[in-house]
Amino acid sequence: MTATRNNPFLRDKPAPDDVPERGRRDVLRALAAGVGLALAPGVTLYAFGGPAEARAPGDPVSSKVRWGLLIDVNKCADGCTRCVTACSTENGWSDTGHPLTDAQWIRKVKVTDPKTGASRSLPVMCQHCAEPPCVDVCPTGASFKRADGIVLVDKHICIGCRYCMMACPYNARSFIHESLKDQKPYAPRGKGTVESCTLCVHRIDAGRIPACVEACPAEGGGALAFGDLNDPAAEISQRIAKYASAQIRADLGTDPGVRYQNL
Amino acid sequence: MARVVYREIEGGAGFAGLLAILVAFTLTGIASAWYMEHYGHIVTGMNNRIVWGMPHVFAVFLIVTASGVLNVASLGSVFGRTPYKPMARLSGLLAIAFLVGGLAVLVLDLGRPDRLIVAMTKYNLKSIFAWNIFLYIGFLVVVAAYLFVQMERRMNRFAPSVGWFAFIWRLVLTTGTGSIFGWLVARQAYDAAVMAPLFIAMSLSFGLAAFLLVTMTVYGLTGRPLGVHILNRLARLLGIFAAAVLYFTALQHLTNLYAAEHAGVERFILLEGGIYTALFWIVQVVLGGVVPIALVYIPATARTWTGIAAASALVIAGGLAQIYVIIVGGQAYPLILFPGMEVQSSYQDGVVAAYMPSLAEIGLGVGGVAFALAIAAVGMKVLRFLPDSLSDDALDPHRQPARAVNT
Amino acid sequence: MPVRAFHFLFLAALPAFALVYTALGAPPAAAQELPSSRVFVPAPPKGKGDKCIADKDFMRRNHMKILEHQRDQTVYDGVRIKRTSLKECVACHVVNGPDALPLTSESPKYFCRVCHDYAAVKVDCFECHVSRPPVAKAAGLPAGEKERDALASFLKEGRQ
DSSP, X not given: OHHXXXXXXXXXXXXXXXXXXXXXXXXXXXXXXXXXXXXXXXXXXXXXXXXXXXXXXXXXXXXXXXXEEEEEGGGOOTTOOHHHHHXXXXXXXXXXXXXXXXXXXXXXXXXXXXXXXXXXXXXXXXXXXXXXXXXXXXXXXXXXXXXXXXEEEOTTTOOOOOHHHHHOTTOOOEEOOSOOOSOBTTBOOOTTOEXXXXXXXXXXXXXXXXXXXXXXXGGGTOOEEEEETTOTTSHHHHHHHHSOEEOTTGGGOOOOSEEEEOO | OOOOOEEOOOOHHHHHHHHHHXXXXXXXXXXXXXXXXXXXXXXXXXXXXXXXXXXXHHHHHHHHHHHHHTHHHHHHHTXXXXXXXXXXXXXXXXXXXXXHHHHHHHHHHSSOGXXXXXXXXXXOTTOHHHHHHXXXXXXXXXXXXXXXXXXXXXXXXXXXXXXXXXXXXXXXXXXXXXXXXXXXXXXXXXXXXTHHHHHHHHHHHHHHHHHHHHHHHHHHHHTOOBOXXXXXXXXXXXXXXXXXXXXXXXXXXXXXXXXXXXXXXXHIIIIIOTHHHHIIIIIIIIIIIIHHHHHHHSHHHHTSHHHHHHHHHHHHHHHHHHHHIIIIIHHHXXXXXXXXXXXXXXXXXXXXXOOOOOHHHHHHHHHHHHHHHHHHHHHHXXXXXXXXXXXXXXXXXXXXXXXXXXX | OHHHHHHHHHHHHHHHHHHHIIXXXXXXXXXXXXXXXXXXXXXXXXXXXXSOSSOHHHHXXXXXXXXXXXXXXXXXXXXXXXXXXXXXXXXHTOOXXXXXXXXXXXXXXXXXXXXXXXXXXXXXXGGTSOSSOSOHHHHTSOHHHHHHHHHXXXXXXXXX
């Protein structure tokens, strides 16, 4: 125990050499700007100056921030599934031919009013509730809410009981029914545990925005917006303050961090 | 009352054969669990919508039955009904055996059963599931202590107080089991405080039915005397318990029917749910409720072994159906994300979820029952749980002389 | 009577068990000091870099503590220290198979497994984490594209 307490590798702050040098990054930044759209798919300039830039590497996440999404349903086209594809590519979940047991972190839901026939199409994923029922019911504490409002599963202590899936009002979680191979290094996933949208936590920690938001086509108007709900200056907060928005099953009082406009 | 002599059950080919069958089913259960663990839950019928399936039906049934089967002991030491006292030891043994069987199924169905140690060391104290882990382990300890004070003569004087404690513990335990469902705010079929008393009524009914069946089987096989009068008294109690289950079931559905919000799920379970509707009305209500109540009150059957055994078996079949309807039926009905709207998606939103239990799941569930019974059988063989005689005269010599009975 | 028989059997089994344990499972405490010992000692393959983040002895005893500490920091606090991350371990301790591609943890020659198999300790990491660096694509690409991919992956990782 004492051996590990004084061990330099277990310190909370990274050593200077853990962090890429500023100079090297600046060069790359310029380079990337030059490479422009020829860059590999999914890599955009959002990598720099993203919303999470304020947090220094090595600092734990802070509860001053609450990440959230705002989805403008008017701009979400029926039949467009780019956010779903982007999430699947980013996080490595996909169709294996078992529709009932395959994971789906995000899905497009078509909502139709039976009285008028009017219909809407919108993406539904983990709603990152402020009062998440999945976290309340988890017997081991594997389901948890990070200080910055992201609801995650600590798969190291998930025993696979699926009680969180019973408790989730949004049908947002999936259980991994089969052995997996070649997962993404930043999105570990394994048989026998429960998973759901992580809001691309690995991207947020790197100062980037979630893959679904990035993929939502600009020409369609950009139906998805990501930002800090606690920051009144953030675009997402200003839009929420200005225009009416709704939460799914707001009556349950879970206070989702995902909001919908024009629903 | 004459001094009760307890003795281990006789061995012999009959016992060996019975134990061999139970062990074979237990091994099948273990093999099923291994198969599910190795290949993942893809080899079960469970999916992302029906996340709890057949193993949970058996596990919840066994756990509920475990707390209920202890009531025969409570009748003696809590409610002071002397004739039932000789059966208290068997009641305690069965309670432990059924709970261990149920927990084994629950644990072996986990996605990561190898992480059992995590479930034992990390607790989220806000989770009713975590409370239940304490309640289950505590129940085993309390019932073991209860058996000890009954079986060790120098400790006998503590039996009433330990009995009271065990009785209260079992009520809390079943409240906890019911609340696993009752506190799920998200689902239309659950989210009801009545789940806790309903589960208590279920435990009383299923537990007594299981106790009757086991006692009749063991006394029949060992040739020890078992009076039809005492059986009849227990069977009439079973009738009351079965009626209580019907009462709370009616309360559950009537409350839901009154709320327009829940009309959809009620229409599903009570009218349009196919297999769930059939299981509810035919197996749970008629075969598992009305018929056994009739069997234990109609004089022609109420005082016969066949009648009482049939009533008990039907209560158990009805109980399994009831838990299937609650667990699987409750999940099959879709979550309501957008009240009043029709929804469709690639993730089965808005549709009734399909579920076909696989052989492995059933094997695991039945294995749990066999394991519980095997524990009970070995227990009876190595320790003195069973009285030599449960004849009516031995239990209650002062009772009115028996009328002529059809045995 | 049968109870006593059980006890007897159990007691009789104890020395037998101890014997088997000593013969098969007892750790070869002196193996390091006695290179000429006939006891088989695992020889894990060398990593790619110059040296590990700490000396061999320390890592042998403490690698799991470092990993677990880092794991909780990352999962709960969002702190992603590159130096002690599993991803870095995997990248550095890569072992190439006969096809020149990195082995996965399915192979008994995989770095972690050489010792873990020997000690009969299951590695749980790779149930979820990928056990080799993602190089499959870069291997077959022309030089220019390889560089582009490297840049892309650096950018993708951001400040990790």
